[in-house]
Amino acid sequence: MQTLGDIGELAAIERITRGLPKGQKVIVGPGDDCAVVRPAENASEDLVLTSDPVVAGVHFDTDAAPEAVGHKAIGRALSDIAAMGGEPRWALVDVVAPASTPVSIVDGLYAGMGALASDRGLAIVGGDMAEGPVVEIHVFAIGAVPVGRALLRSGASLGDRLFATGALGGSRLGRHLRVEPRLEEGCFLRDWATAMIDISDGLASDLHHLTDMSKLGCDLNLDHIPISDAARRLEGEEAPLDHALYDGEDFELLFTVPQSRCEPFVAAWRAAFELPCADIGCMTSEPGIVRCLHEDGAESTLRRNGYAHF
Amino acid sequence: MQTLGDIGELAAIERITRGLPKGQKVIVGPGDDCAVVRPAENASEDLVLTSDPVVAGVHFDTDAAPEAVGHKAIGRALSDIAAMGGEPRWALVDVVAPASTPVSIVDGLYAGMGALASDRGLAIVGGDMAEGPVVEIHVFAIGAVPVGRALLRSGASLGDRLFATGALGGSRLGRHLRVEPRLEEGCFLRDWATAMIDISDGLASDLHHLTDMSKLGCDLNLDHIPISDAARRLEGEEAPLDHALYDGEDFELLFTVPQSRCEPFVAAWRAAFELPCADIGCMTSEPGIVRCLHEDGAESTLRRNGYAHF
Numbered sequence: 001m002q003t004l005g006d007i008g009e010l011a012a013i014e015r016i017t018r019g020l021p022k023g024q025k026v027i028v029g030p031g032d033d034c035a036v037v038r039p040a041e042n043a044s045e046d047l048v049l050t051s052d053p054v055v056a057g058v059h060f061d062t063d064a065a066p067e068a069v070g071h072k073a074i075g076r077a078l079s080d081i082a083a084m085g086g087e088p089r090w091a092l093v094d095v096v097a098p099a100s101t102p103v104s105i106v107d108g109l110y111a112g113m114g115a116l117a118s119d120r121g122l123a124i125v126g127g128d129m130a131e132g133p134v135v136e137i138h139v140f141a142i143g144a145v146p147v148g149r150a151l152l153r154s155g156a157s158l159g160d161r162l163f164a165t166g167a168l169g170g171s172r173l174g175r176h177l178r179v180e181p182r183l184e185e186g187c188f189l190r191d192w193a194t195a196m197i198d199i200s201d202g203l204a205s206d207l208h209h210l211t212d213m214s215k216l217g218c219d220l221n222l223d224h225i226p227i228s229d230a231a232r233r234l235e236g237e238e239a240p241l242d243h244a245l246y247d248g249e250d251f252e253l254l255f256t257v258p259q260s261r262c263e264p265f266v267a268a269w270r271a272a273f274e275l276p277c278a279d280i281g282c283m284t285s286e287p288g289i290v291r292c293l294h295e296d297g298a299e300s301t302l303r304r305n306g307y308a309h310f
Numbered sequence: 311m312q313t314l315g316d317i318g319e320l321a322a323i324e325r326i327t328r329g330l331p332k333g334q335k336v337i338v339g340p341g342d343d344c345a346v347v348r349p350a351e352n353a354s355e356d357l358v359l360t361s362d363p364v365v366a367g368v369h370f371d372t373d374a375a376p377e378a379v380g381h382k383a384i385g386r387a388l389s390d391i392a393a394m395g396g397e398p399r400w401a402l403v404d405v406v407a408p409a410s411t412p413v414s415i416v417d418g419l420y421a422g423m424g425a426l427a428s429d430r431g432l433a434i435v436g437g438d439m440a441e442g443p444v445v446e447i448h449v450f451a452i453g454a455v456p457v458g459r460a461l462l463r464s465g466a467s468l469g470d471r472l473f474a475t476g477a478l479g480g481s482r483l484g485r486h487l488r489v490e491p492r493l494e495e496g497c498f499l500r501d502w503a504t505a506m507i508d509i510s511d512g513l514a515s516d517l518h519h520l521t522d523m524s525k526l527g528c529d530l531n532l533d534h535i536p537i538s539d540a541a542r543r544l545e546g547e548e549a550p551l552d553h554a555l556y557d558g559e560d561f562e563l564l565f566t567v568p569q570s571r572c573e574p575f576v577a578a579w580r581a582a583f584e585l586p587c588a589d590i591g592c593m594t595s596e597p598g599i600v601r602c603l604h605e606d607g608a609e610s611t612l613r614r615n616g617y618a619h620f
Binding site for chain 1: 312313315317335340341345350355360361362363402403404406433435437440442448450452454
């Protein structure tokens, strides 16, 4: 019969603590830009976790420069961390590729990933490679926020103003490959925003994610929406505004600020950043309903569809 | 033009990890079963991070049951955590699939993943889905170990005995899909082992990883290697021993214990586990050289090759 003396104090303690509830606290599970977990009961920081696949023929054309594809793969993950108000920490990268892939392409992918990661303080600490039919990058990234301070999609209150950074639409003309994750802005917004999401599927779709999770609606001032030059250059069957609403892959931040704090917020933003930040709407009480307020006084309901896989 | 197939998986991984940025609080970067990071200066636990791709046609036949494929995907990641002496915490899962994939298959994948994850205390907190040409699962898993206690491939000393759990070879007959991650055994071994790796590429290949990282060689007693029934059933062109050495995907633990502690270790192991644990060799001074000691007194040098992508 085994006794405590046989196994020793450390083994005994480990043995009994093994069955106890661990510090594996899940603060936010699936459904936000990142999951949020608490590494220990007394931790000073929560960790935000995100995964982003980038697949040839889906997320990039096969003639895109490998460096740009690598940049995009890391940029998408960093944009998710930015949307939580997080700071980048560590990442793992899985690369899938056919055996016939030129080594120079793989070098290019990693050069693009490494440059952006290094620039933004994300340490790529490992990963894996596997053979597969097309080139893919899967980035798993971990960021950190002060405990309890992660900005969620669900935090908006009735009457909060809605803001968007930068300019939207037309990213297919090239900007989708040149993601500029809004990390500094995201950290800054921890002191101001009540809810936040990054615009990856398109303003219309991502705004609905935010209203759904916050159990609110929104009045959207169409003439306040910042439209990119690329969206204007694409004008044809679709108006520039439609590109801004539905194109996606803008990787800008969409967030809410309490009405009472908007004036000091706008002043603080302008003092901190050159990047524009537009007040485009107001949170309303009817869950999931986004009402478009047109410049001429007309009203319509915003359709949801942005980019969707399958 | 040089391709991935020309240079092989290990050369490809070394090539790309060379240039990656290292960051704060990275205890162990690429090259072990998991990366090891420290979430805070005063943390009581280090985190171990691993990513594992499972690709249709490469890691599983397309006629494999989806539940079994899901089980394997989570099992591989848990086996990496076990090899560090870690306890499972959180995971993200990316699933890639053609748009034509029946929902029942995706349900089956997640059912298989969920059942094993839940059974082993791994919380699946998020992930992503994307369209792609074949079904793939990418599991990103995080485990925890007491600070500084992660078991590395590099920790073996001259004279340490080499042990392997379970029985090896023939996993293609089905066991590769029924991964049983050796998590309890891995935690137990924190008190005994000096170096550890899980057997995924095959004993021959993974032993070389351990000797390379520990800058030692090994004398391997061929007649002590535990050979599985499946390896014996496969006997044909290759002997059962060759299956045990080269097949891979055994997901057993390979580890070293100081000579002076072997007797109490073996007694403690037997008291704790029914799973066999075999003493199969001894660490020697000639870096990277694994000498095979045959039952008849003959000697040979072990070739390296186990399973390699590309």
